[in-house]
Amino acid sequence: xxxxxxxxxxxxxxxxxxxxxxxxxxxxxxxxxxxxxxxxxxxxxxxxxxxxxxxxxxxxxxxxxxxxxxxxxxxxxxxxxxxxxxxxxxxxxxxxxxxxxxxxxxxxxxxxxxxxxxxxxxxxxxxxxxxxxxxxxxxxxxxxxxxxxxxxxxxxxxxxxxxxxxxxxxxxxxxxxxxxxxxxxxxxxxxxxxxxxxxxxxxxxxxxxxxxxxxxxxxxxxxxxxxxxxxxxxxxxxxxxxxxxxxxxxxxxxxxxxxxxxxxxxxxxxxxxxxxxxxxxxxxxxxxxxxxxxxxxxxxxxxxxxxxxxxxxxxxxxxxxxxxxxxxxx
Amino acid sequence: xxxxxxxxxxxxxxxxxxxxxxxxxxxxxxxxxxxxxxxxxxxxxxxxxxxxxxxxxxxxxxxxxxxxxxxxxxxxxxxxxxxxxxxxxxxxxxxxxxxxxxxxxxxxxxxxxxxxxxxxxxxxxxxxxxxxxxxxxxxxxxxxxxxxxxxxxxxxxxxxxxxxxxxxxxxxxxxxxxxxxxxxxxxxxxxxxxxxxxxxxxxxxxxxxxxxxxxxxxxxxxxxxxxxxxxxxxxxxxxxxxxxxxxxxxxxxxxxxxxxxxxxxxxxxxxxxxxxxxxxxxxxxxxxxxxxxxxxxxxxxxxxxxxxxxxxxxxxxxxxxxxxxxxxxx
Numbered sequence: 001x002x003x004x005x006x007x008x009x010x011x012x013x014x015x016x017x018x019x020x021x022x023x024x025x026x027x028x029x030x031x032x033x034x035x036x037x038x039x040x041x042x043x044x045x046x047x048x049x050x051x052x053x054x055x056x057x058x059x060x061x062x063x064x065x066x067x068x069x070x071x072x073x074x075x076x077x078x079x080x081x082x083x084x085x086x087x088x089x090x091x092x093x094x095x096x097x098x099x100x101x102x103x104x105x106x107x108x109x110x111x112x113x114x115x116x117x118x119x120x121x122x123x124x125x126x127x128x129x130x131x132x133x134x135x136x137x138x139x140x141x142x143x144x145x146x147x148x149x150x151x152x153x154x155x156x157x158x159x160x161x162x163x164x165x166x167x168x169x170x171x172x173x174x175x176x177x178x179x180x181x182x183x184x185x186x187x188x189x190x191x192x193x194x195x196x197x198x199x200x201x202x203x204x205x206x207x208x209x210x211x212x213x214x215x216x217x218x219x220x221x222x223x224x225x226x227x228x229x230x231x232x233x234x235x236x237x238x239x240x241x242x243x244x245x246x247x248x249x250x251x252x253x254x255x256x257x258x259x260x261x262x263x264x265x266x267x268x269x270x271x272x273x274x275x276x277x278x279x280x281x282x283x284x285x286x287x288x289x290x291x292x293x294x295x296x297x298x299x300x301x302x303x304x305x306x307x308x309x310x311x312x313x314x315x316x317x318x319x320x321x322x323x324x325x326x327x328x329x330x
Numbered sequence: 331x332x333x334x335x336x337x338x339x340x341x342x343x344x345x346x347x348x349x350x351x352x353x354x355x356x357x358x359x360x361x362x363x364x365x366x367x368x369x370x371x372x373x374x375x376x377x378x379x380x381x382x383x384x385x386x387x388x389x390x391x392x393x394x395x396x397x398x399x400x401x402x403x404x405x406x407x408x409x410x411x412x413x414x415x416x417x418x419x420x421x422x423x424x425x426x427x428x429x430x431x432x433x434x435x436x437x438x439x440x441x442x443x444x445x446x447x448x449x450x451x452x453x454x455x456x457x458x459x460x461x462x463x464x465x466x467x468x469x470x471x472x473x474x475x476x477x478x479x480x481x482x483x484x485x486x487x488x489x490x491x492x493x494x495x496x497x498x499x500x501x502x503x504x505x506x507x508x509x510x511x512x513x514x515x516x517x518x519x520x521x522x523x524x525x526x527x528x529x530x531x532x533x534x535x536x537x538x539x540x541x542x543x544x545x546x547x548x549x550x551x552x553x554x555x556x557x558x559x560x561x562x563x564x565x566x567x568x569x570x571x572x573x574x575x576x577x578x579x580x581x582x583x584x585x586x587x588x589x590x591x592x593x594x595x596x597x598x599x600x601x602x603x604x605x606x607x608x609x610x611x612x613x614x615x616x617x618x619x620x621x622x623x624x625x626x627x628x629x630x631x632x633x634x635x636x637x638x639x640x641x642x643x644x645x646x647x648x649x650x651x652x653x654x655x656x657x658x659x660x
Contacts (some may be wrong), residue, residue: 110581110614116551117471137550138577141447142472144549219474220467221446228558228583247468251440253558253586260587265594284440 021297021315022061023198026054026074028084029191030243030289033307035324043323046083046309050321053077054311057195058319067197067205068106068129075102075125075209078193082164084309085191087123090162090211092171098162100211101225102128103139107204107233114225116141120156121149125209128225130154138227142219167214174215184215190305192224194231194241196293198315204239204293206231206255213246222246228256235295237262238269243308244281244288252280258292269293273300351627351645352391353528356384356404358414359521360573360619363637365654373653376413376639380651383407384641387525388649397527397535398436398459405432405455405539408523412494414639415521417453420492420541422501428492430541431555432458433469437534437563444555446471450486451479455539458555460484468557472549492541504545514545520635522554524561524571526623528645534569534623536561536585543576552576558586565625567592568599573638574611574618582610588622599623603630 028050038046057074061067079087090098102124103114113132116139121127130152131140140148150156177184192210199205208231210224223230223246230246232255233239240255249255254276261272273292281288282304289303289310297315301308301322311321320328358380368376387404391397409417420428432454433444443462446469451457460482461470470478480486507514522540529535538561540554553559553576560576562585563569570585579585584606591602603622611618612634619633619640627645631638631652641651650658 105581112581117474135548136577137548138580139551139556141549141551144547148548217474218465218467218478219471221469221471226469226556226558227580228556228586232583247466250468250557251435251442253562253583256558256583256586257590260590261594264591 020200020202021198022058022200023293023297023299023314024054024057024061024070024195025291025293025299025301025312026057026193026195026310027241027243027289027291027301028078028193028309030287030303030305030308031190032305033309033323046323047321049081049083050309050311054313054319054321057197058313061197061199064200066201067199067203068104070197070199071104071195071205071207072125072129074195075193075207076123079123079125079209084193085211086193086209088162089164089167091167091191091214093212094215094217096171098159098211099216100124100209101222102207102209103225103227103231104128104132104207105205105227105231105233107235107239110234112138112227114139114227115145116221116225117219118145119159120146121154122157122161125207127154128207139225162211170214178215190243190288192243194243194291196233196239196241196291198293198295198297202235202295204233204235204295206233206239206241208241223249223254226250228253230255232256232259234259234263238292238294240290240292242288242290244305245286248281248284248286249288252276252284252286254281254290258290262294269298269300273302277302277304350530350532351528352388352530353623353627353629353642353644354384354387354391354400354525355621355623355629355631355642356380356387356523356525356640357571357573357619357621357631358408358523358639360617360633360635360638361520362635363639363653376653377651379411379413380639380641384643384649384651387527388643391527391529394530396531397529397533398434400527400529401434401525401535401537402455402459404525405523405537406453409453409455409539414523415541416523416539418492419494419497421497421521421544423542424545424547426501428489428541429546430454430539431552432537432539433555433557433561434458434462434537435535435557435561435563437565437569440564442468442557444469444557445475446551446555447549448475449489450476451484452487452491455537457484458537469555497544500544508545520573520618522573524573524621526563526569526571526621528623528625528627532565532625534563534565534625536563536569536571538571553579553584556580558583560585562586562589564589564593568622568624570620570622572618572620574635575616578611578614578616579618582606582614582616584611584620588620592624599628599630603632607632607634
């Protein structure tokens, strides 16, 4: 009789393990993304990419890969694509250079790594992970961060690696606007990528990677490498990656605040995300959006801009791929 | 009769304005500060300095000066003193240089400014304020931040300005320990300064300035210039400045979390500060402390190290100056 109980308990635990929820959500930047401003062909390219990236991440989670591995590999797909402002395809600084930022956080023990102002590192998200796992620090910047990368065996790439004609033209348009005293093109601030997951072990992980703002000067650091602003993960509440006008996301500690409203204020993920992005940020004038996942595998993808490149698969296996505001949300 | 009412109302409003609470708290670093490890003379020097600094700040608040002005001027007193690891007296990096960080935040509209990795700016807190008020950005780093400083009229100082024999010896001891495989001297991470105030207009302001960690490498950025980690201010909850092992303070978004526990979880300032510093940080192994003030002018000075250089005057005019753990707390 006792034996039977142990066997039954064992079976129920195995089945609970098989059923442990998994979920993933990703973004490729928010902004003035409107139907009609994009060719059908380019739109289809984005949709196919977002679909493939989220499916790849979900399959890896199903196979039991760690959330850290999944966040890094999916962000690397996006860093390697010129479609997004991260890695290859990063925007240009005022001086015609590239300065890339990234961060990653693991929700179990709140481990985190962040890098800022990189010019020669092919995958900033990989270096952020190495800072987390291979250094006593959380945040490294500039030439010091690149020296650390080389000590850790990262081969430097030449600045040309990141360059694309589309982003070069965006810099020229930005400078022409600024120098003529016109308001620069609306979207020079956007295009960051980010991934959040819940893995089979119940860990929440978030990562973000960006090329920053077109025409940025003075060693500006945005929200992407700032833990609590562009990225946060805590198994007790949620994992968040943000994209948008970084200064507002730093001042409102957007990623941490969404989790904090769940942890201290008992909000649901969707309520917390909407309060921060739709109420607080809109009142302050901060444009952008977030993707987030909670410990039950619920997903939120919330933005206050016309569009956000996004995709998710939640714990019920429901898949969503969207670009414009009127596309379905999770 | 109606006139009398208006006059009475006017008098009561004037008196309310006269009575609007003000408060200030400051720290000069936390760590292994123990009675017996310091000469009586040096202890008296620290106590006199802390007393003068907090009194100066309080008098400025009484005269109606803005919280921003008070935070900057009091931090500048500490930056200019070689007693603290900020400005003159900053610790040395591994390469024998100085890399200074600072940040400031105003609680009314959550405006913020931060600078990291400065080598030639005499007052990092003044530059952080200029970033907040004179740029579209929140955070600038490295040579870019110094170029911004010069565009804004900051005269560069030579690296020798920051140097002191005491800190040079600390670097040599640190390197000798590291290279011999010994655990480096306990306090190489500490000594940051910070000030928080409630001004007559009801605004909460927080600022923090630091020379970083002795022997730091790879362009490491600690919590001091990270909004939400080392510094946070929101008129709805509190103003916080932190000092300690920065990596833990970033991962736990310490300054923001104290305010968030008040805003979302209805904790008092003291409860929120103790939960974060004494429970969360101790469980994680993160040493350090905070000073904080709330909209009623209550003060909290909480640390999990043997000592913290600190001083405060709260809304009841009660003055506290302390160094060791057993000194009185507010």
